[in-house]
Amino acid sequence: NAGVTQTPKFRVLKTGQSMTLLCAQDMNHEYMYWYRQDPGMGLRLIHYSVGEGTTAKGEVPDGYNVSRLKKQNFLLGLESAAPSQTSVYFCASNPSYRDSSYNEQFFGPGTRLTVL
Amino acid sequence: GNSVTQMEGPVTLSEEAFLTINCTYTATGYPSLFWYVQYPGEGLQLLLKATKADDKGSNKGFEATYRKETTSFHLEKGSVQVSDSAVYFCALGLKKTSYDKVIFGPGTSLSVIP
Numbered sequence: 096n097a098g099v100t101q102t103p104k105f106r107v108l109k110t111g112q113s114m115t116l117l118c119a120q121d122m123n124h125e126y127m128y129w130y131r132q133d134p135g136m137g138l139r140l141i142h143y144s145v146g147e148g149t150t151a152k153g154e155v156p157d158g159y160n161v162s163r164l165k166k167q168n169f170l171l172g173l174e175s176a177a178p179s180q181t182s183v184y185f186c187a188s189n190p191s192y193r194d195s196s197y198n199e200q201f202f203g204p205g206t207r208l209t210v211l
Numbered sequence: 212g213n214s215v216t217q218m219e220g221p222v223t224l225s226e227e228a229f230l231t232i233n234c235t236y237t238a239t240g241y242p243s244l245f246w247y248v249q250y251p252g253e254g255l256q257l258l259l260k261a262t263k264a265d266d267k268g269s270n271k272g273f274e275a276t277y278r279k280e281t282t283s284f285h286l287e288k289g290s291v292q293v294s295d296s297a298v299y300f301c302a303l304g305l306k307k308t309s310y311d312k313v314i315f316g317p318g319t320s321l322s323v324i325p
Binding site for chain 2: 099126135136137138140185187189199200201202203204205
C-alpha cells in the first residue's frame with residue numbers, strides 16, 4: 096500500500112494564480128483532511144470530508160475550496176493565491192467511527208507551496 | 212476550549228542523553244492523546260498514543276503516560292540517538308459526531324548531536 100500520497104511536492108505560484116493539490120489514499124478510509132503547517136503554529140485544519148461527495152469547513156477555510164468526488168481522492172483548490180497561503184500543506188485520512196475507536200490519522204508527505 | 216501546549220524548542224541534546232518534552236492539554240470530555248513525529252522532509256507519523264487515563268503509550272524507546280489529574284502527556288526517552296532528530300507534536304483527539312477532531316500542539320524541534 097502506498098498509504099497517503101500528495102501531488103505535487105513543491106510549487107511556486109504568483110499572487111492571483113490558481114492551483115489544485117491532489118491527495119490520494121489507498122486504505123479505503125472514510126475521513127480525509129487538509130491541514131496547513133506554519134512555523135510555531137502546529138497544524139491547522141482547513142477542510143475535511145467524512146465521505147465521498149461530502150465536505151465541510153475546518154478551522155481556517157477562507158481562500159480554499161475542496162472536493163471529494165471519489166472516496167480515495169481529496170482535492171484542495173486555491174482560486175486566487177495570496178502570499179499568506181505560503182505554507183506546507185498536509186493531507187491526512189482515517190477510518191470512520193464505525194471502524195476504529197481511535198483518532199489516529201495517517202499523513203501524506205506534504206506539499207510545500209510558496210506564493211510570491 | 213480545547214488546546215495543547217508544548218514546551219518551546221528547539222531542544223539540542225547529546226547522543227545518549229535523557230529526553231523529556233512536556234505537553235499539557237485542555238479538553239472537554241475524554242480525549243485520546245498522541246505524539247506524532249515529523250522527520251525532515253516528511254509528513255507526520257504516529258509515534259505513540261493513549262486513549263484513557265493512566266494508559267502508557269510506548270514505541271521505539273519513547274514513552275508517555277496519560278495523566279488526567281495533571282492534564283499532561285509528557286514524552287520521555289532514556290537514551291536519544293542522532294536518528295531521533297525530528298519535530299515532535301503532541302495532539303489530542305476528540306471523537307465528534309461527524310468527524311475526528313485532532314488538535315495539535317505547535318511542535319518541538321529536537322536535534323541530537325553525536
